[in-house]
Amino acid sequence: MQRVLIILALAILFLSASCEPDPPPHCDGCPEEFEDRPITGPASATAYSLEVPDYLPSPVVDETNPLTVEGIDLGRRLFYDKIMGRDSAFACADCHQQDKAFTDGRALAVGIDGRQGTRSAMSIVNLAFNPNGFNWDGAFDELWEQAVHPVENMLEMDEDWDDVLIRLRRSDDYPERFRAAFGISRTSDITQELAVKAIAQFEMTIISADSHFDRVVYQNSAFFTEEEQLGADSLFFVEDVPIGTLHPGCGHCHNKPSFGDNRFKNNGLDAVSSLDDFSDKGFGEVSGSRFDNGKFRTPTLRNIALTAPYMHDGRFATLEEVLDHYAAGGHGVENEDPNITGFSLNDREKQALLAFLRSLTDESLTENSQFSSPFE
Numbered sequence: 001m002q003r004v005l006i007i008l009a010l011a012i013l014f015l016s017a018s019c020e021p022d023p024p025p026h027c028d029g030c031p032e033e034f035e036d037r038p039i040t041g042p043a044s045a046t047a048y049s050l051e052v053p054d055y056l057p058s059p060v061v062d063e064t065n066p067l068t069v070e071g072i073d074l075g076r077r078l079f080y081d082k083i084m085g086r087d088s089a090f091a092c093a094d095c096h097q098q099d100k101a102f103t104d105g106r107a108l109a110v111g112i113d114g115r116q117g118t119r120s121a122m123s124i125v126n127l128a129f130n131p132n133g134f135n136w137d138g139a140f141d142e143l144w145e146q147a148v149h150p151v152e153n154m155l156e157m158d159e160d161w162d163d164v165l166i167r168l169r170r171s172d173d174y175p176e177r178f179r180a181a182f183g184i185s186r187t188s189d190i191t192q193e194l195a196v197k198a199i200a201q202f203e204m205t206i207i208s209a210d211s212h213f214d215r216v217v218y219q220n221s222a223f224f225t226e227e228e229q230l231g232a233d234s235l236f237f238v239e240d241v242p243i244g245t246l247h248p249g250c251g252h253c254h255n256k257p258s259f260g261d262n263r264f265k266n267n268g269l270d271a272v273s274s275l276d277d278f279s280d281k282g283f284g285e286v287s288g289s290r291f292d293n294g295k296f297r298t299p300t301l302r303n304i305a306l307t308a309p310y311m312h313d314g315r316f317a318t319l320e321e322v323l324d325h326y327a328a329g330g331h332g333v334e335n336e337d338p339n340i341t342g343f344s345l346n347d348r349e350k351q352a353l354l355a356f357l358r359s360l361t362d363e364s365l366t367e368n369s370q371f372s373s374p375f376e
């Protein structure tokens with residue numbers, strides 16, 4: 001009898017151990033019934049109010065996805081959990097790494113099995129202030145809609161949502177977390193929509209507002225070096241120059257406090273002979289207008305020193321190359337933005353503009369434990 005009990009105890013131990021792998025918490029060996037079972041535990045989420053410094057714009061509120069402490073926590077887990085990718089082998093965070101302001105350091109993204117994507121991974125920072133759609137071409141209006149696609153994209157995580165949902169429902173950890181965030185009562189209530197809404201809640205909280213620039217200009221707690229000051233005042237922000245004067249004028253499109261107006265523009269990258277010839281049509285594909293071909297969303301330059309290589313296809317390895325591009329003044333393509341004028345800088349001015357761009361780096365973003373992996 002005693003032996004039977006020991007065997008039984010061992011079997012239970014074994015079974016529960018197979019349902020409880022150390023992070024990431026999911027269960028490949030758990031029985032199918034787990035997909036539809038009642039969930040117990042707390043079910044009322046705690047409202048979360050996003051703290052935004054007064055020098056940043058008001059966040060865009062998504063009425064369909066109110067922020068809660070539990071929702072954000074769940075989203076953070078899903079963002080970092082390889083359970084979301086095929087064979088539980090790829091996470092959002094593989095391409096969006098905190099130490100690189102949530103980019104991946106590559107020109108073109110590399111997904112599961114080393115598959116190469118067609119665009120450069122974007123920085124998942126200050127998305128709360130973007131009203132103009134997500135991705136380089138603004139293809140998705142809502143942040144949570146965006147999160148559906150990396151999971152399914154063959155070149156990214158290459159997974160069926162149905163399989164992700166099976167793993168989440170059978171997990172011995174996620175059902176309680178979904179219940180805490182969204183009040184559901186059965187594991188079968190875990191849906192794609194709830195998963196991506198939780199991820200979007202987490203993404204909304206990733207706010208960067210504590211760069212050297214912010215400390216100098218808004219917090220009055222630091223000073224620019226002479227070089228940074230030159231870069232800021234006489235190169236980056238200058239807008240009112242007499243017509244015909246050539247000037248970097250980066251602030252036309254990358255103005256403070258967001259450092260990117262999120263509008264779709266052609267910043268003169270490609271020398272095409274007709275608007276139909278862009279290899280990546282960008283916003284044109286989304287709007288359906290030929291005149292929008294080759295336009296991409298003007299991204300923020302906050303943390304730009306951390307997010308090389310640059311542009312939608314990562315064509316420039318360094319900020320020096322970026323400046324050389326703008327200085328050359330585009331290619332005269334008919335939908336190029338009129339603020340792409342070309343200019344020339346002496347070496348001192350060039351260094352000053354670079355020093356200013358580096359002042360936009362926010363170390364408190366890359367070190368903030370609220371945004372780091374919950375599994376480490």
Ligand code: HEC
Pocket residue numbers: 079084090091092093094095096109110111112117119120121122123124127133134135136137143146147148150151155156157199203
């Ligand atoms: C293989 C690398 C890769 C993976 C994995 C990946 N992303 Fe991305 N991410 C990208 C690329 C590339 C873009 C730009 C896509 C485009 O413009 O077509 C992007 C864009 C984004 C954006 C848009 C940001 C903006 O400013 O518009 C968000 C948000 C985002 N990803 C979130 C996620 C989430 C959430 C996941 C996991 C579910 C994820 N990503 C997985 C590479 C990746």
Ligand code: HEC
Pocket residue numbers: 248249250251252253254263264265266267269295296297298299300301304307309310311312313322323326337338339340
């Ligand atoms: C006419 C508007 C406009 C002006 C002026 C402008 N930019 Fe841009 N910038 C854009 C757009 C649009 C993009 C995205 C283009 C793409 O990837 O296809 C961009 C992209 C960038 C990027 C790459 C961002 C990333 O995440 O990869 C950097 C760096 C940059 N700009 C710096 C500058 C600097 C420095 C200046 C001034 C010398 C400047 N820009 C002037 C519109 C502009």
